[in-house]
Amino acid sequence: MxxxxxxxxxxxxxxxxxxxxxxxxxxxxxxxxxxxxxxxxxxxxxxxxxxxxxxxxxxxxxxxNANDDKDLLNSIASKQETLTEHLLGQIVFLELTTKEHDIICYMIENLDEHGYLKEDLMLVAQACSCNLEEVEMVLNSLQQLDPIGVGARNLQECLLIQLEQSGQLSDELEIILTEYFQEFAYKKWSKISKECSISLEQVQKYHDQIKRLNPRPGLLYATQAERxxxxxxxxxxxxxxxxxxxxxxxxxxxxxxxxxxxxxxxxxxxxxxxxxxxxxxxxxxxxxxxxxxxxxxxxxxxxxxxxxxxxxxxxxxxxxxxxxxxxxxxxxxxxxxxxxxxxxxxxxxxxxxxxxxxxFTASLKLGTTEETSVMTVKELIKQLVEKEDKKKPLSDQQLTNQLLTEHDVKISRRTVAKYREQLNIASSNQRKVYV
Structure with a gap:
């Protein structure tokens, strides 16, 4: 060519x-x-x-570039609604006192890019010269606004808000998310199955349901330059x-x-x-x-x-x-x-x-005298994971063995684990599905 x-x-x-x-x-x-x-x-x-x-x-x-008709400067300069503007536009429909209005505006201004409120509620109370109960009540109002999940203080609360407002929060799922959140997130499901008398297949269904939620509702209003x-x-x-x-x-x-x-x-x-x-x-x-x-x-x-x-x-x-x-x-x-x-x-x-x-990428020695790039090896790992049996996912050692036997790439299991993590690929235990 x-x-x-x-x-x-x-x-x-x-x-x-x-x-x-x-x-x-x-x-x-x-x-x-x-x-x-x-x-x-x-x-x-x-x-x-x-x-x-x-x-x-x-x-x-x-x-x-063939797209000459697009005025990029105009498109970038065009006004796009931010998360703050979107929320402030909704609070006019809430029945709030002057103090409550000041509190919710303070909260909105202090949301992070994901839509989370990271500031401690006691600090919010001090900043707004009010008591903790007032802050908690106003926070509940904020969490009713669109996008669903905004105003959550962490991922766990964000998911619970979305499930509750969409009518998907069963008693069983609420117990899992409130009492077994870490085990659920890291796929340590045997403990959940045993202590809650829930089949692994049902836990898998709950996991699939959670994956359809939005863990970062605020990103829907990221600026055009960011997106x-x-x-x-x-x-x-x-x-x-x-x-x-x-x-x-x-x-x-x-x-x-x-x-x-x-x-x-x-x-x-x-x-x-x-x-x-x-x-x-x-x-x-x-x-x-x-x-x-x-x-x-x-x-x-x-x-x-x-x-x-x-x-x-x-x-x-x-x-x-x-x-x-x-x-x-x-x-x-x-x-x-x-x-x-x-x-x-x-x-x-x-x-x-x-x-x-x-x-630009470093080189790795193949099993022969040839060389390959780090990105190439990462792509091979990604392809192997995509093709694996999801009920029996490949361990890092199995990935290492297949790289050598199928692609003549000789690297250590530790290197495979490092590249897998850089690709945001979960461990074999976390990738396993039960249905």
């Missing part, structure tokens, strides 16, 4: 004075760059920018060619505001010329910094296309061992430049969107 190359003047970047000045821009995400440019334009009257993205006049396989990742580059397969598209929706065409400069030049003021010279130097620094940033990122993505070609062709399990130093040497920049430039940057691929840093 061929790889579509960039339109580029040179990949040989050096630590020039301009690059040294612009290095701070490398770590900025696309949104940070947009904010930076707008801020600079407000401070520098010579800077003018249009809405059109920067594009070269010559054709290139390294293309602009969505904006890719800087889009990699696609077109025929036998890998094509890299530039997502330039946040890139602006910068130019000098000649009309403003000419009007200042006509003024009879000796301080104007030095002022214009300083602002023009600032403009040149910004322009050069952005150009260097783009050139560096293009070089990095070009290098990733070459070094991780199998990943882009076949998926994450084919990620090759690659360090930042190896890529830095390949494109002739310093390793720290690659580290800075890949911070807060994302690449959209046919297999999902990945951070640029995820394409």
């Amino acid at each position: 061929e790889v579509g190359l960039f339109q580029q003047q040179s990949l040989k970047l050096s630590m020039s004075k301009e690059l040294s000045q612009a290095i701070s821009l490398l770590q900025y995400s696309s949104l940070d760059i947009a904010s930076f440019i707008q801020e600079q334009a407000m401070q520098n009257p010579l800077i003018d920018f249009g809405d059109a993205p920067l594009v070269t006049s010559r054709p290139s396989v390294y293309k602009q 969505f990742i904006i890719p800087d580059y889009i990699i696609k397969k077109e025929g036998d060619e890998l094509v890299a598209y530039v997502n330039e929706e946040l890139d602006f065409r910068l130019s000098v505001n000649d009309a403003y400069r000419q009007s200042l030049m006509l003024q009879d003021n000796h301080a104007v010329k030095p002022y214009l010279q300083e602002k023009y130097r600032e403009f040149q620094w910004i322009l050069k910094g952005l150009q260097t940033r783009k050139q560096t990122l293009n070089a990095i993505v070009h290098g990733l296309l070459e070094k991780q070609q199998r990943f882009f062709q076949h998926g994450p399990s084919f990620l090759q061992p690659l360090t930042m130093k190896e890529l830095a040497d390949y494109i002739n920049v310093h390793e720290s430049t690659v580290s800075r430039a890949t911070t807060h940057k994302y690449i959209q691929t046919p297999f999902g969107t990945f951070s640029m840093k995820s394409f």
Whole structure:
């Protein structure tokens, strides 16, 4: 398969004075760059920018994102209701005294991102100059609001609130969640079955029921910036060619505001010329910094296309061992430049969107002399768990044995356990199902 190359003047970047000045821009995400440019334009009257993205006049396989009609800045700036706003909009329908209104507003303002009230109720009472009984009564009112489960003080209470309000809380399930919550969560179900005279199959059904609840109700009102990742580059397969598209929706065409400069030049003021010279130097620094940033990122993505070609062709399990130093040497920049430039940057691929840093991974020795990446081994573990018999899940030792016999990957059981935990895969005991 061929790889579509960039339109580029040179990949040989050096630590020039301009690059040294612009290095701070490398770590900025696309949104940070947009904010930076707008801020600079407000401070520098010579800077003018249009809405059109920067594009070269010559054709290139390294293309602009096809979704040109989407105004990303407008969508990000658009107003989205927060959890606080959603709750404050509901309390107007509650019959509350002035003091109770102040208490519930205080609670709402102190909910965490999950919708939980982590502050001790006694501290709430002190802050609101009231007694504990009043706080508990107002908390009960808060917990009746939408989304169901908001105002809970922990996961256990959040689940109980949702079950009770939806009419799903049986006496049996309430006992399990209040008296055996840890055993239930960590699948130590034999004790529950024995002491509560409940079959393991019934406990499994309760577990499946709980899994359908929302453990973090507040996340429904997370901000758009928190919920969505904006890719800087889009990699696609077109025929036998890998094509890299530039997502330039946040890139602006910068130019000098000649009309403003000419009007200042006509003024009879000796301080104007030095002022214009300083602002023009600032403009040149910004322009050069952005150009260097783009050139560096293009070089990095070009290098990733070459070094991780199998990943882009076949998926994450084919990620090759690659360090930042190896890529830095390949494109002739310093390793720290690659580290800075890949911070807060994302690449959209046919297999999902990945951070640029995820394409760098250490190597592991196979049973032979070959090497494989840590991500590849994690993907193999994930696949083995997905295919296992859920009634007889694979232990870490069994996973270790299958990695060796089926994939020629020789690693320790402890390493398998570490990778499994990093993948948020539960232990074999916790993965076991009974029905």
